Amino acid sequence: MLPVQYLHKSSRSRRRGSSFAALTLSALAAALSAAAHAQQVGEAKTDTEQAKAKQADAKVLEAVVITGTNIRSANLVSSAPITEVGKAIFEGTGSISIEDTLSRIPSITAGLSASSNNTSTGGDAANVGVATVSLRNLGSARTLVLVNGRRWVSGVSANTGYGVDLNSIPVAMIKRVDVLTGGQSAIYGSDAIAGVINIITKKDFNGLELNALASDSADGGAGRKSFDLTYGRNFDTGNAWVSIGQSKQEPLRSADRPFSANELRFLDTNKDGILESIAVRNGPAHVPGGALFFGNLAMFGNGNPFNTNQPLLDSKFNRLGTTDWDNQFARRYLVAPYKPSYIASGLTVDVDEKSKAEFEMNYTKTTSFVALEPAPVSAVADVFRVPQGATTGIDVATSPYFVGSRAGAQLLAAMGPNTSLDRVQTFRRLVELGDRTVSNKRETFRAAASFTHDFSDSLSWKSSAVYGTTSELQTNTGDFSIPNFRNALTIEADGKGGYRCASAQARIEGCVPINPFGTVDSLAGKAGVTGISPEAVKYLAISTGQTGVIKQGVVNSVLSGELPYAISANPINFAAGVEFRREQAEEIPDAYRQQGLSRDLQVSAISGAFSVKEAFGEIEVPVARWLNLSAAGRYGDYSTVGKNFTHRYGLNAPVSEKLRLRGSWSPRSVRAPNINDLFSNGVTNTAPANTDVCNGVTAASTGNIADNCRSIPAIANRIANTGSFALVSSEANNTRLLLAGSPALSAETAKTTTLGAVFTPMQGLSLSVDYYSIDIKNGITRLSSDVQVKNCFGVAPGSFDPTCGGTLFRDVKDGPILNLRSPLINAANITTRGVDFELGYVGHGFIGGVFMNYLDRYDVVDATGTNAVFAGRPLYPKWRITTNAGYNITDQINLFGQARYRSKTKSFLTPNAYSDDLNDMKAVTYVDLRLNYKATSQLSVYVGANNVFNVQPDINVRDPAVGTNTEPGAYDVIGRQYFVGMKLKM
Incomplete structure (x- = not known):
């Protein structure tokens, strides 16, 4: 008996006939042959046998629409490779995020994640808690994410980018995920240059299902929890279901892992011209009391010398010495926390014998949080803005902040006749205001409806409508008002032996003198003006933030069926339709940041919209028993970039029962510029x-x-x-x-090609090899x-x-x-080439597969004509391999395992200043295991571990993600994780 939990429980795999449809074990083991794809629990059929079964049982083999086409057919086989990820994979690795699971597939790389978007309080802070993925490393804006074949609204801040937030799509909703790479713009429209990720959700759920999961890391931090409850019921004319749930990602601080505990720099300690040693970065001198720099003079506000040594780190990243430079990583995050809560429902109704209506609704609220160390401030640069032409008006020789102080005396000895504070670098960390924090509340609502009517067995019409919106509320703390700070630094004697703010209006508004220079022995310091008092905090501190909304509306109508004539024994299939889509967004930051009156980076408001009207068509022509040809075209009229036409051609050739050839060619795919x-x-x-x-x-x-x-x-x-x-x-x-x-901007264009073969030497075993090529012209870049x-x-x-x-x-x-x-400009040319290999086997209680990707080329030619080579850099390894296996030890016990391999990469591919030990990033293999025990017919419990051997990430000397010192899109930054869970089905 095969492991039932890894296979479809419907007849879908028989109906679809795709070479990737039967296995839900893994994104890698999905490519089984037609024989293995047709296999149900203990049953397999070849393509020929499926055709006979179609004639014998038309009801079982009803027409369906598969990913990558609008044609409804009972035995359509994709001309492009489709990788399928089943529910078992999400459960097998203890995932609470779709992004975490999909990024394990060799063709997919994580975009935004809890580890790559974790330390910002600027404009992109709105994306904390967002998760996106990128097909073929071409970016989330070139990767079209669908749910049940229909678009999903963007969840990325409109001022910073574009992409579907996968955290807004609950894992509990998923039935499977289809991944189709290569240009698909002729089928689905803009954004599908890299390919399509189609998330298929539950539609016919009957009964009650409860899932719970909890995980933690061996070294502490980054724990996960999830809970969901789904109830559905079949009735005479359809099915209805509802699902609710919540998951939670706990934080992990950078300081809690040795490799990220310190901000790093690299030194040439043996003076051979090569950087070979790791040291603490001589980062910002923003100390709590205040630091002053003039020429070679570096000291605290109290006059003590400032220690600018750069301590080395040993092999375990322990400091070998001390420094007064601030360690910015001490309070930053490796993993930022977020918490999605959702409610989703679906309804399918047979209106009559020939008509069916479907409804989907999803609401997800995600809260997220991130914190950085207290804000740095320079009185000269940030408050008085001397670099922009202003002046502090403070003279070190006469100011009560410096007269009588040791620091003032040392400055005067070094400054000469010009004693203006404008010439001094002043630094401080505003510890009194607390950490800078960002709290986001993001709400995604989406409703979709469709109506299908079968005019006959050979002609069907389907119309659908989708409305989606993402709203965001962001609140920031730890910032201050620059005008108020300036008022608090412009002081005068109060006539009572103390000091006050010079502006009478500012005093009415609550202004209290402050001393950010740390000169406790100055006239002001001796009068009690030291540091920033609680009363001053009330006057200085401000809350910032922004609101935003993104809206998407899509309506389309498709006529699909068979033409009344044929070239071979099988009919010619077609689909034709029209679509209208409108996208709009608005984002409004707080008034302080819009006007540049806060310490944080200035952020502008954004508002924009566009619409597109499209007409499209497809045809699939069986030329002979062993050859099917297809073609698709799409014409779009954009309100922004005008008219565009895309087209695609496909070949599916089952030359024998053991060998099938396939290929697709898109001479022109399009990505129109989005709102961002x-x-x-x-x-x-x-x-x-x-x-x-x-x-x-x-x-x-x-x-x-x-x-x-x-x-x-x-x-x-x-x-x-x-x-x-x-x-x-x-x-x-x-x-x-x-x-x-x-x-x-104008639209990007691309030419894509895939050529492959599927070999099935025996029942249950298949091997596929597919070459892909993507060339993007007129790419949007800067x-x-x-x-x-x-x-x-x-x-x-x-x-x-x-x-x-x-x-x-x-x-x-x-x-x-x-x-x-x-x-942004249209100037980049991107070329990527590679080969995908898939091996799958089902039989004797075992199901498993291997999916490999070889990246031959990834080049980007910029506007100057310079060619940058990426293949072999951290996010672009030459080889990625994922192996999955499931085995029924007994009727009650099942073991699942996954192994992921990434080949060695280099931070710099060209000659550079770093030693090979620092520049080379090691090859890694991660092993994940899960043991499932079926306690009763209704209850299953499981335990598992990810990164079983606790493989640690390598240091990236070129462009590490902030707060990590590494590349979290390539390496696991958490370490070994344990999880336990249960599933109750009634």
Whole structure:
């Protein structure tokens, strides 16, 4: 007897005939041949036998629609490989998130997750708790996620991106997931360049089912819990069901794992020119009491020297020394917590003998939370904004903050005649305001309805409508009002031996003097103005946040059936239809952040919408017993980018009972720009240190760039005073980069090809090999910041604009770039090639399979013509392999196991400054096990462990996810996890 829990309980696999339909064990073991796919519990049929069964029992083999086509057919076989993930996989690995399970498939990479989106309080903080995936590493915006063949509304902040939030789709709803890679725009429209993930939910549930799960990690943290209850009932003309549930992801702090406990940097300790040692990063000097820097002088506000040593770390990441630099990772997250709660329901009704109506409803509320260390502040840069041309008005020689203090005396000895505080770097961490936190409440509502009418056995009409909305409420703490901070720093004697805020209006509003410099021995300090008092906190602290809403509406109508003539013994199938879709979004940050009056990054409001009208058609032509050809086309008229046409062709050739050839070719797939691409007003990031092309320019430098740089007064003055425009690290690393959209974008286009074969040498055993190729042209991207600035400054001096068309703003006093706006453009060309291998076996109480992906090529050519090679980098391993196996030890005991392998990668593929030990990221194999015990016919209990051997992640020296030091999309950052669960069915 085969393990029943891994197989479909309906006749769907017989009806579908797809080479990936019968196994629900795994995303990897899904590719069985027609013989294995047709296999029910203890029964298997070949394609020929299925055809005979169709003639014998038309009721069992009723027409259905499979993923990848709108054609309804009883024995249609996909011309492109479809990987199927069954319910058993989610249970076998103790998953509470669809993203966690799907990202185990070699063709899928995690996008946003609890570990990759965990430490932001800027514009993208709205995405904390969101989970997305990316097919073929082409991004969530190029991966179309469907539920029962229909679109799902985006859950990503409209100002930061686009993608379906998989946390808004409860695991308990899932019956299976179909993954179809390659261009599918002709079938489903925009966004399907990389492929389609079609989540099939419960429709015909009868009875009561209760599931519960709890897990924890061996080293503590990142625990998970879930509970769901589903009740359904069949009645004379249909089925109705309802499901409720809640899951919870507990947090894991960066400090709770050795590899992420410290912010890292890398040193050349043996002076051979190669970085080979790991050290604590000499991060921000934002200490609680206050730190002051002038030239080579570094000290606390109390005058004590500042320890700028960089302690090394041993092999277990323990510090070998001390430093006064702040460790930003001490309070950050490896895994951010979130909690989804949902209610879902479905209704299927046979209106009459030829008509059927279906309804779906889903509501999910997800709360999430993330916290960072208290906000850093520089009185000079952040409060008085000296780099923008302002002044502090504070003189170290006369200010009560410094007169009489040890720190003031040391500063005066080093400063010379100019004693303005504007020349001093001042740093502090606002511990009195507490951690910066982000709390999100995201609500997703979706309703879908369809009506199907069969005019005859060979002609059917189906219309459907979908409405979805995602609303978000974000609340932030730990920030402060810059105007109020400025008032609290502008003080005067109160005539009673103390000090007060100089502004009478500010005093009425509650202003209390503060001392962020730590000078407790100064005149102000001795008068009691030390630090930030609780009364001052009330005046300074503000709550920020934003609200947002995303809406989606889709209506379509499809006529599908058989043509009255045929070329071979089988009829020609067709589908034709029309569709209208409208997407809109609005996001409104708080007034403080919109106006740039808070310490946190400035965020702009966004509002936009677009619509598209489409007509599409498909045809499937059986040319001979051994050959079926198909074609599809889709014409769309977008309100934003105009008219587009996409088309696709397929081949399915069962040349023998043991060998089937298949292939698909899409000369043109399309992704139209989404709302974020078109209307985003930008999210602020930090530009790379090489952004400013004026860095290093001297009076003797030649060329357009040098001439244009020297035409800027602040740069010319600095060259005159110091001999060159040489940026110090704090200047080069503090350019704010505003990542914005552009309404001038056009659609991306792609050419995709898949060619493969399925070999079935014996019943229950199959092997498939599929080659894929995807070429994207006119890809939506943006120029790197250094190229953008270089292009601006490289023009002839007579046509040079110092603001680069209003995108660049410099420090008017010292010259470094403060802000740079980077809009999206159509410029990238992306090419990826690879081969998928699948091996599956069912028999003798065993079910299992292996799915392998070999990545031959992943290249991105940017707007400058530079080709960046990604194959072999952390998220792009040459080999990914997942093996799944289930075995019935007894009638009551079943063992499930999964092993996942990623080959060795490199942070940098080209010559670099790092040693091989640091640059190479090790190959890893993760083993997951679950033991299920069927206590009664109604109750099953199970125990399991993920990452059984507690494999630890490798350090990524190039671009680690913040707070992790590694790449959580490639490595498990939690370690060994145990879980227990139960299922009760009545």
